[in-house]
Amino acid sequence: MNGVDLFLKQIDFSKLDGLIPxxxxxxxxxxxxxxxxxxxxxxxxxxxxxxxxxxxxxRHKLWKKGETSGNIQSIKEIFFDCDGDSILLKVVQKGVACHTGHRTCFYSKVNNSLIAKNNSRNQDERKIDNNNKELFYSLKLLYDLIASRKGTDPNKSYVARLLNAGAEKIGKxxxxxxxxxxxxVISGDKDKIVYELADLIFFYIVMSVYSEVDFFAIISELKGREGISGLDEKKSR
Incomplete structure (x- = not known):
């Protein structure tokens, strides 16, 4: 029995007529x-x-997500719950997930009066979201690439050399x-500003990897500040 079959034996398909959510x-x-x-x-x-x-x-048939639309879901991780009767897929979504054109199928939000609010957005807004998503992916991939250099030969990688040198060198x-x-910024050269800011972000990520600060911890901290006045946030420190 191979690994796939061993995995499938742990899943309980009996509760919903052979199906699991x-x-x-x-x-x-x-x-x-x-x-x-x-x-x-x-x-x-x-x-x-x-x-x-x-x-x-x-339709009572098997279907591949994105087979006609091209919006496939590439699997990164698969989890199953404690009862073995439901699955969680962590995926890289190409395009949008919902057939309505929304990024997610869960775009209708229930407000305090328990009335579902349809968070419909136009094509331009979805395009902005997709651009932000690509930027987010790029930063995460950069973080993962830098993290992969940790513990490798410092003579073969500049990042490995920095990580090996420690906080003082990275801080410098x-x-x-x-x-x-x-x-x-003082010079007013926009191209130079972009170039130098990219360098700065790179070294911030190197420091994060060195300090073993998870990428998502940084994102969660930023998201937690949404809607909070900067002045109020400073007062709370």
Whole structure:
């Protein structure tokens, strides 16, 4: 019996006539994208191909997410719950998850009066969201790349050399790059400002990796400040 079959034996398909609920979650942002159902064949296909497959209850057939739209879900991680009767897929979503054109199927929010609010957005707003998503992915990929250099040969990687040198060396680079940013801002050279800010962000990420500060911890801290006045935030320190 191979690894896939051993995994499938841990899943209980008996409670919903051979089906289990499957939640798809964005691997990078943690956003819940959709809820669908899988039978054993769909789950096996998902594991074997690395692409999400589901079972359609209305059409009574297996379907590959994005088969017609191109909005596939590439699997990064699969979890199952304590009862073995539901699945969580952490995916990299290409395009949008919802057939309505929304990023997520969960775009209707219930407010305090318990009236569902449809958070519909136009195409331009969705385009902005997708651009932000690409930027987010790029930063996460950069973080992961820098983290992969930790413990490698300092003679073969500049990042490995920095990480091996420690906080003082990395801190010195941050000081140097901060000064470069300030000087470029004073000069008014926009291209230079962009270049130096990119360097500064790079070394901030190096320091985060060295300090073993998780990327998502930084994002969570920033998200936690949404809607909070900067003046109020400073007073609370």
């Amino acid at each position: 499957a939640v798809a979650q964005d691997y990078f942002s943690g956003e819940v994208l959709m809820l669908a159902f899988m039978n054993e064949e769909a789950l096996k296909k998902t594991v074997e191909t690395g692409v999400a497959h589901y079972f359609s209850r209305s 680079k941050l000081q140097e790059e901060s000064l470069e940013v300030i000087l470029s």
